Amino acid sequence: MQRISLAHGEGGELTHQLIQEVFIQSFGHSEQTQFDSAILPIPSQTIAITTDSYVVKPIFFPGGNIGKLAITGTVNDLAVSGAIPHVITAGFMIEEGFPIKNLKEIVHSMAGEAEKSGVNIVAGDTKVVEKGSVDGLFINTTGIGVIQEEHRLKPEMVQEGDSVIVSGTIGDHGIAILSARQELGLLTDVKSDCASLNHLIHELLAEIKGIRIMRDPTRGGLATTLVELCEDFHFTVEIDEASVPVRKDVQGACDILGYDPLYLANEGKVVMIVDSNDKQKALDILKNHELGRNASVIGQITSSHAQSGKLLLKTAVGTTRRLNRLSGQILPRIC
Amino acid sequence: MQRISLAHGEGGELTHQLIQEVFIQSFGHSEQTQFDSAILPIPSQTIAITTDSYVVKPIFFPGGNIGKLAITGTVNDLAVSGAIPHVITAGFMIEEGFPIKNLKEIVHSMAGEAEKSGVNIVAGDTKVVEKGSVDGLFINTTGIGVIQEEHRLKPEMVQEGDSVIVSGTIGDHGIAILSARQELGLLTDVKSDCASLNHLIHELLAEIKGIRIMRDPTRGGLATTLVELCEDFHFTVEIDEASVPVRKDVQGACDILGYDPLYLANEGKVVMIVDSNDKQKALDILKNHELGRNASVIGQITSSHAQSGKLLLKTAVGTTRRLNRLSGQILPRIC
Structure with missing residues (x-):
């Protein structure tokens, strides 16, 4: 056989x-x-x-x-x-x-x-x-x-000033798959981040009462995941581009290929909205864990109970622009 | 779109x-x-x-x-x-x-x-x-x-003399799919029997205490399903070919194509082993229901707690032979 x-x-x-x-x-x-x-x-x-x-x-x-x-x-x-x-x-x-x-x-x-x-x-x-x-x-x-x-998570408790935390570098899975396809002649040694986060998440939930929502930013990437949260729960998030952790080689590959790491798939990352009083404690737990070493506070809730929630990006050059869902084809069969 | x-x-x-x-x-x-x-x-x-x-x-x-x-x-x-x-x-x-x-x-x-x-x-x-x-x-x-x-079903209660009942004609789904493919130039008006049996089964379980085991004989057909039961629970079943309900047009198609309806897939049939004291009651409930009108007692348990269980077929001509699991390819992508 x-x-x-x-x-x-x-x-x-x-x-x-x-x-x-x-x-x-x-x-x-x-x-x-x-x-x-x-x-x-x-x-x-x-x-x-x-x-x-x-x-x-x-x-x-x-x-x-x-x-x-x-x-x-x-x-x-x-x-x-x-x-x-x-x-x-x-x-x-x-x-x-x-x-x-x-x-x-x-x-x-x-x-x-x-x-x-x-x-x-x-x-x-x-x-x-x-x-x-x-x-x-x-x-x-x-x-x-x-x-x-x-x-039990409490998305209805989200309020202005809450912190947005991501557990590590984004885009690794997307670039690893692209690189494995060798379709683009791209040679990096980026590995997929694919990993089970349940033990880390369990520790966070056990220690921190102020976690409102968590998501795993897979297909569509961090940006699409956050846009969906903003729309579903009617709040506005502003994220700070400079605070979003991206590996140098992932950023390099994105620059060459014209991709935005915010829209690339992740398979071992969690993004969460946390009471700002708990953000340091959350970061400490994350950074103490192998799968959260590169965790970072990337933004905050700037308004809650908005009629229509949106995701804003403060760019590295100081401007602010609205981000939408991933639109159109970027990487088929990423997961 | x-x-x-x-x-x-x-x-x-x-x-x-x-x-x-x-x-x-x-x-x-x-x-x-x-x-x-x-x-x-x-x-x-x-x-x-x-x-x-x-x-x-x-x-x-x-x-x-x-x-x-x-x-x-x-x-x-x-x-x-x-x-x-x-x-x-x-x-x-x-x-x-x-x-x-x-x-x-x-x-x-x-x-x-x-x-x-x-x-x-x-x-x-x-x-x-x-x-x-x-x-x-x-x-x-x-x-x-x-x-x-x-x-809760009680396969461990199976004993000699228990009845084997099938809820209706077998092989309909297999022949309907073959016919829909038109690969064989076969024109029948056999329809797939695909149907949800849960309401019928619920009624049977509510009314009859002596139901030991039930199975839906899908891929591999009635014979493979019974062989697996015999092996898993160490009993021997003898079925009587003449009692197994088969539509005339299904039998006709099988005769032409060289298939055995006992090995064709069903998608709306249940086969069950029942205390023989309950067999008439089970048949009555089945025949009273749209999905069980052609139900039939097709055989019985001839030995239980056997070292190695087997399925025997008493053929229309009076001989008895052992049936095995479906072996080799017969109908890919039947479900």
Whole structure:
């Protein structure tokens, strides 16, 4: 068994073998959880649910692969909603001919990342399609987390003067993917930042009462994420370009290619709005953690309960301009 | 906006429009559930989780489409585990150029079927990939159901003499898909049986204490489903070929093509093992319901607690032979 064949997707003998030899091998198997479905107790009454499909190209990239990304992305979605990630399901759509060795490596990464972040992969599904009907491998992960009442976020408490903090440098994932494609002849050693933030976020929520909202600025980047927050919750944010942490090589690549790091995807960063009284404490916790070393206060809420919220950027040259959502195509298949 | 473009998948302005105009339009939107993730109370402590990706080809077929199938498939997976289907997430992987009109029709079917079966679509995700990187549209659905303690299935109670019942004719979905492909020049008016069985199953579980196990015989067909049960729970089943309900036109198509209906996929059938004292009551309930009119007792448990369980078929000519899992390719992309 070296390559995936259509028969691996038929639900018969070969599907059984594939599940045993590739998935159960890495994900394990228990009374509670079978690969096709799971029945399990949930230790609370309020849960968070999120789903994402991963179509990243290439499947392996500096700093990770599609499997690691599928776990970290779903874990982070749950964590920023104030939930403790609990279980994840995984659906694999595989192209006929895909090397089993690569599939095993990807599944192994998923298992490792799931263990690190303390989630169980409880249910799965595999489909195989003919060569040319999917580009290698897509993965869907759906995550369920348990909301901790005492950590429930309070976006309605956002007020003028609140601080906006980002946990580290932005744009790393976007540039790492671009660079891995080598489409642009771009050679950098930027690695994707893809990482599970749940332990860091849990520590922040446990220590700091004044965290109003958190988001993970993935597709569309930091700017799009903040625009959506401004619109959804009717406040205005002003961010200070000079305070936004960007790696030199990421900025360099952006300058050459004409990209703005504010619109590039991140896969291991959290942006949060915090009571300004708590900002130093939040920064201390972040900087003390491997995944938050480059955290920075990047701006503040300049008006709350606005009719229509907006995102403003104070540029390095002192002018202020409004930022909108990412518009049009910039980087397809970034996650 | 007539066709999907890559920019619809970038997480920016066009993604926002797509979600508003296509998904929220059909799925609705509430305080609790946003399209990207959801936070909601779950009315019990034990839940069932299942995930499936749908890659069916063609996307529209007699009796349904990929969207309806994604809902019924996930609802049925939950229902046969004894759970009340509660919420569903939906992940869309869309090919650039896909007609928005078709996407709307599919999403509309999903919303209609979800309403019929009483589940809420609470979270979603869309990814767009370049032309040629996926064949039209794949959908992943993950479902969460609530286990009713009093309806918990008891596979460990299976004993010699228990009856095996199937809720209707088998192989309809398989032949409908084959026929829709027109690859074989086959013209039948067989429709897919795809339907949500949760209300029927709920009624059965409420009325009959002696239901030991239920399964939905999808990929791999009735035979593969029964072989898996026999192996997992160490019993032997003998089914009587003459009692297995098969539509005449399905049997005719199978005869011409060399398929065995026992190995063809079903998307609206349940097979169950029931205390033989309850078999008549189960049949009555089934036959009284639109989705169970052709229900039939097809066999019985001939030994339980066997070292290695197996599936035996008493053929129409009186011989008995062992059936195995589906082996090798028969019908790719059936669901």
